[in-house]
Amino acid sequence: MSRELYFDNAGSTPLLPEALERFGELAQIAYANSSSGHAVGKRAKGELEALRRTLGMCVGVPPEGVVFTAGATESNNTVLRRFAQSRVLLSATEHPSVYETALVLRERGVKVELLPVSREGSVDPAVLREHLKQPADLVSIMTVNNETGVRNPIELLAQVVRDHGGGALFHTDTAQSVSPAMWPQELEGIDFLTLSAHKFHGPKGVGALLMPKPRKFAPLLTGGGQEGGLRSGTSPVPLIGAMVCALERTLEGRGAAFTQRCDLFWETLLARTPGLSFTTTAPGAPWIKNFAFLGLRGDAFARALEGEGLHVSTGSACAGQKGGLSRVLKAMGCDPQRGHIRMSLSHLLSLNDLERALKIVPETYERYALV
Numbered sequence: 001m002s003r004e005l006y007f008d009n010a011g012s013t014p015l016l017p018e019a020l021e022r023f024g025e026l027a028q029i030a031y032a033n034s035s036s037g038h039a040v041g042k043r044a045k046g047e048l049e050a051l052r053r054t055l056g057m058c059v060g061v062p063p064e065g066v067v068f069t070a071g072a073t074e075s076n077n078t079v080l081r082r083f084a085q086s087r088v089l090l091s092a093t094e095h096p097s098v099y100e101t102a103l104v105l106r107e108r109g110v111k112v113e114l115l116p117v118s119r120e121g122s123v124d125p126a127v128l129r130e131h132l133k134q135p136a137d138l139v140s141i142m143t144v145n146n147e148t149g150v151r152n153p154i155e156l157l158a159q160v161v162r163d164h165g166g167g168a169l170f171h172t173d174t175a176q177s178v179s180p181a182m183w184p185q186e187l188e189g190i191d192f193l194t195l196s197a198h199k200f201h202g203p204k205g206v207g208a209l210l211m212p213k214p215r216k217f218a219p220l221l222t223g224g225g226q227e228g229g230l231r232s233g234t235s236p237v238p239l240i241g242a243m244v245c246a247l248e249r250t251l252e253g254r255g256a257a258f259t260q261r262c263d264l265f266w267e268t269l270l271a272r273t274p275g276l277s278f279t280t281t282a283p284g285a286p287w288i289k290n291f292a293f294l295g296l297r298g299d300a301f302a303r304a305l306e307g308e309g310l311h312v313s314t315g316s317a318c319a320g321q322k323g324g325l326s327r328v329l330k331a332m333g334c335d336p337q338r339g340h341i342r343m344s345l346s347h348l349l350s351l352n353d354l355e356r357a358l359k360i361v362p363e364t365y366e367r368y369a370l371v
């Protein structure tokens with residue numbers, strides 16, 4: 001049987017074998033509760049704090065600013081629920097863990113305003129500046145969008161908040177931004193970032209809230225007071241170890257050679273499938289692309305590709321089912337007559353995997369599209 005062609009790495013990524021190995025190692029040596037006072041507990045605590053330092057170094061945040069969480073949903077909820085008080089600004093294309101949380105806060109009286117995005121899918125710093133003419137406590141704009149791969153000019157946006165925000169805090173969801181080129185190049189002006197291990201070949205159920213300038217807040221989860229009182233719950237040292245290992249490896253794996261490989265793949269794909277075009281050509285994560293096409297619904301195309309062993313996504317499962325545009329694509333003003341799919345690559349895909357996909361996509365489109 002041929003290898004599964006998994007091209008949905010923005011949805012989640014396969015666990016790296018080295019990360020799994022690291023999990024096993026730490027499960028053997030750091031099995032005690034890292035809050036226990038005995039020697040075995042202290043050993044686990046030692047590992048935990050070493051992992052915090054390594055992760056902090058990888059992302060440019062001091063260890064005291066690294067709070068381990070269950071993933072980006074928890075990190076995003078923490079920032080919004082603790083720091084959005086009277087007025088919060090967010091981009092119209094945020095992930096549901098930001099967008100839906102903001103809607104809950106709106107019901108509690110917080111003013112929530114959506115920053116429109118351009119046709120290409122990014123927030124214009126001038127638009128943000130305009131919205132900051134009235135005071136806000138929090139601005140939340142993702143670095144890389146999960147449906148389109150578009151990268152917001154996060155350094156410029158952070159500068160706008162710093163210079164014109166009147167003290168507003170700035171949060172950026174960096175769940176899809178783990179690569180040397182996509183990570184914010186400058187953390188000055190960024191107060192919070194969020195990480196999710198399963199987006200970079202780590203395990204599911206672990207992530208982090210990052211604070212370049214560490215600060216205190218009332219935890220969402222109360223209990224034993226772990227994570228410096230910011231997030232209770234026994235620290236999952238082996239999961240964290242696997243995450244840190246995956247982070248280091250993926251930062252290496254998503255370098256310039258991977259970008260070149262992705263660019264060549266997309267270019268060849270478009271050349272071989274004339275009915276397909278990029279939904280946006282804005283700069284973004286080289287491994288995530290959203291495609292638009294006529295004559296076929298996104299969910300139907302994804303199912304047809306699946307029939308050939310190629311797993312892609314419509315970008316947003318709920319919208320895809322109804323054949324309509326997702327909230328993100330609507331915010332970009334995309335044409336509802338077109339179908340959309342998202343394909344997302346991994347540095348673990350072989351040349352043979354890519355070659356097979358380059359055959360399946362054009363053949364399947366030609367067979368099913370009514371154009």
Ligand code: PLP
Pocket residue numbers: 010011070071072073074095097142144145146173175176195196197207
């Ligand atoms: N933010 C973005 C941009 C995402 O793509 C995802 C993934 O689904 C999340 C947040 C949620 O991450 P997690 O699955 O770790 O809760």
